[in-house]
Amino acid sequence: MTPRKDLLDIASLSNEEIEFVLANAAPFKDLFRRSVKKVPPLRGRTVLTLFYEPSTRTRSSFEVAASRLSADVTHFDVEFSSVVKGESILDTVETLEAMQLDYIVVRHKQAGIPNLIARNTAASVINAGDGWHAHPTQALLDAFTAREVLEDLRGRRALIVGDIQHSRVARSTSLIFRRLGMEVAYLAPGSLMPRQIPDEITTFGNWQDAFDWKPDIVYLLRVQSERLDEPFFPSATEYHNNFGLTDARLKVLNDRKLWLMHPGPVNRGVEITDAGMNYERSLINQQVENGIAVRMSVLYWLRPGAAPVA
Amino acid sequence: MTPRKDLLDIASLSNEEIEFVLANAAPFKDLFRRSVKKVPPLRGRTVLTLFYEPSTRTRSSFEVAASRLSADVTHFDVEFSSVVKGESILDTVETLEAMQLDYIVVRHKQAGIPNLIARNTAASVINAGDGWHAHPTQALLDAFTAREVLEDLRGRRALIVGDIQHSRVARSTSLIFRRLGMEVAYLAPGSLMPRQIPDEITTFGNWQDAFDWKPDIVYLLRVQSERLDEPFFPSATEYHNNFGLTDARLKVLNDRKLWLMHPGPVNRGVEITDAGMNYERSLINQQVENGIAVRMSVLYWLRPGAAPVA
C-alpha cells in the first residue's frame, strides 16, 4: 500500500486502503472504554482546522480525535481572518504551508476546494465536507458502523432517503457501501433526485416501493433548512408526511428489525419523529462515537513520515 | 464519601463534600507559585465547555484549571452549532455523550438545564451558572476565599448587596456561607429583593441599618446592565447613590477593617468606585485566583473512575 498524503474522497481510495482505515478504527474505539483515552503517535504534530462553513459537530469530532492521538490542534478562524480582508484561499494556503503544519482539515461549501488546497501544500489534507461533492470521513464512519451490526456487508441493502441531489453524504456513503458489496437505493421526491445516477443504484418515489425492496439499513439524510425556502422543496410538514420516518413507517422498521442511520444533527418532526429518535435499532449515536475512532484511524494512516504498511 | 458524578448546586452537597473540595483546593493553589503549574491526574481526559451564555472569565477559569490538571479542553461553539439548526439541547447531549467525554461544563440562561444534561450523560456535568438558580463553583471559591482571611467562618457575618432577586451568585454563595456557619444578610432595593427568603437571612433596605448589623464581609453583586432598561431597576446613578459602595461607605469598610468581595466583572461607578477597586481589604482578585484552584479541586474530585475517598 503506497503511503498517501490526503483523504479527499472515497472514489480515489483502493479497497485495501478502505479496509486499512476500518480495521485500525476498532482498536482506537476500544481505547474509549479506558479512563485514559489518549495514545502518543501524533505527539508534536499540528492539526489545523480550516472551516469555511460552520460545523461544530464535525470540527469537535476531529479535534477530539486529534487530541486522543496527542496532536496539537489549532483552529484557523476563517470568519475573522484575512478571508474578510479579501485574501484568496490559495494565499491562505501558502501561509499555512509556511507554518509547517502536519494536517489541514478543511470544510468548504464549494466542491473541489480541498483538492485545490491539497495540491498546494505538503500537509495532509482531509476533506471534512465540500459542497455537494464528498464527505469521506462520514462515509468511512458509516461503513464502520454498518459493519458493527451487519458484519459482512456483501449482499446487504441500504436505502438512502431524502435530499439526494444536494447531499455529499449521499454521494460518499452510497459509494463506500457499494464498494463494500452492498446494494444501494435512493428514495427522494423527484425534485431532489439527481438527474444522473449510477445504473446500479435503484430509485424509489415512495416508501411502499422502497420497503418492498427489503433494505437492511434505512439511512435518513438531513433536510437542510435553507432548502425549505426554495421552490423545489415541499414544506417541512409535507416532506415529513411523504418522505419522513413517520411513526407508521417506524413500525415497519421495528417489525422487520431494520437498522436506522442519520448523519446528524436531526430535524425532529421533519426527517424523524421523537419516537424515531428512541428507536432501539437506531445507530445515530453509534455513528457519532465511531466518527471519532474512524477520524483517529484516518489521521494515523496519513501521518507524515509513516512507513509504508508491509 | 460516596463518589459523585456531577456538581449541580450547593444544596445537594454534604458538609463532608464541601470540606473535601475546599481542603484540596489549597495544594492546587500552592502549585501556582511554581514555574511548572501542571500536574498529571487528568491526563487523557477530555473536558468540553458548553456555554449557551457567553462568559469569557468563567470559561477561561475552567480551561486553565483543566489544563493545569493535564486534561484536554475543547469548546463546543454553541453559537455556530446545530443550536442554530434547531437541534434541541438533549439531541446535542446525546451527541456529546457518544463522544465519550469525561466532563461537560455547562452554562445556560435557563435554570435546571445542567440537571437535565446530567441525567442524560455519563460524563461529569459541572454547572457553571444556570439562570437565577445556582453557580456552585462560584460559591465554593467564595467560601475558600472567605476562609483564607477569616479562618473559621462560624459566627461571622456576610452582607450581600444588590440584585438578589436575579442572582445565582447570591443564591449559591449565601447558601454555602450559611452551611459553613456564617450569618447572611441581604441589602437590596425592594424591587430586587426576592419575595421568599429563608427565615435565617436578615434583610435591609439601606446601608445604615446594614452597617449596624456589623458584617465581616461586604459582598457586592454585579449589576446586570441588561437590567438597567427594566422598569423595576433605578438608573445606574440612582443605584450607585443608594446601594453602591460610595467613597463614604468605603470609608466605613476601611475604618472597621471589613473585607470586600465581588464575583466580577465590576461596573465601576455603579456597584463600586475607583477607590473601592483599590481597597486594601478587597478580595476580588483573590477570588479569581482561587477560582482556578477550586475548579481544579472540583475536577479532581469528580474524576471518572476515582476511588472513593477513605
Place this chain on the structure above:
Amino acid sequence: MTPRKDLLDIASLSNEEIEFVLANAAPFKDLFRRSVKKVPPLRGRTVLTLFYEPSTRTRSSFEVAASRLSADVTHFDVEFSSVVKGESILDTVETLEAMQLDYIVVRHKQAGIPNLIARNTAASVINAGDGWHAHPTQALLDAFTAREVLEDLRGRRALIVGDIQHSRVARSTSLIFRRLGMEVAYLAPGSLMPRQIPDEITTFGNWQDAFDWKPDIVYLLRVQSERLDEPFFPSATEYHNNFGLTDARLKVLNDRKLWLMHPGPVNRGVEITDAGMNYERSLINQQVENGIAVRMSVLYWLRPGAAPVA
C-alpha cells in the same frame, strides 16, 4: 544580559538582546524539518492571547509557536467578554493577573496598551501589534528573514513601500533594519508619508527615484482596505499604478535580483500582481515560517524564572 519580562517594542531592546533572539530562532526553525516539532521548555506554562483586534494569522503563529514549546494556550475571547459589559482593560488585566498566567500576547488598535498592561501584571507581555506604534515580533522575523538571504545586513538597503504613516510594521521593521546596519528608505504618496521621519531615512515619491537608490530588499506594506474609503488615499487602481509592484516594476526586481518582502496578507492587484506572488526572490512565505521560529525564540527568551544568560 539582564533578564527581561516583556517585549513591547524594538526601541527598548539592546543589540545583544536582538542578537540573542535571532540566534536562538535558527535551531527552533531546524526543528520544523523533523516530524516531532515539539520541545519541552515551556511545559506547564500558560500563554493567553488577548486580541482586541482580530488577526487570525498572527494569533495562529503565536499559538503554534507556544504549542511547539509545550506551553498551554488559551484565547481570551474579547468579543464575548466583559469588554462588552464595559469592563476596562485594566480590570481585565487584574483578572488575568490573578489567573497566574505566564504570558499575555496582546494586540490592540490603540498604541501603548501593551505597555499599560505590562506595568500591571507579573506575566510576560508580548506586543503583537498596537495601533501605529510597534509590532516587534514582525520586526524580528523580518530581520531574521533578511539575514537568511543577505547574511550580514550592514551596508545593505531596504526600500519600504506604502502607507508608512499608519504602519506599525514600517516603524518596527525600519528600526530593526537600521539597528542591524541597513540603510532604509520610504516610498509613499505624500498623504501617507509621516511628517516626522528620522534624518537617516531617505524618502521617495516615485519608484524611479527609489530604484535609482539601489535597494537590496523591496518591502511592500499592506494597504488597509479600511483606508480606501478615506480622502487622503487614492483608489486601489490608482494606488497600484503609482505605488504597487506592477509587472513592469517586478521586471526591475527580477533583473536586479532584488528580494521581495510583505508582512501579509497581501491584496492582489493592489500592492502586488499575481506574477509578483510567484516571484522567485519573494520571501513572503519564508517570513511566515520564520515568524513561528522567532516567536518561539521570544517566548523562550522571556520565560519566567529563566536564568540570566552568561
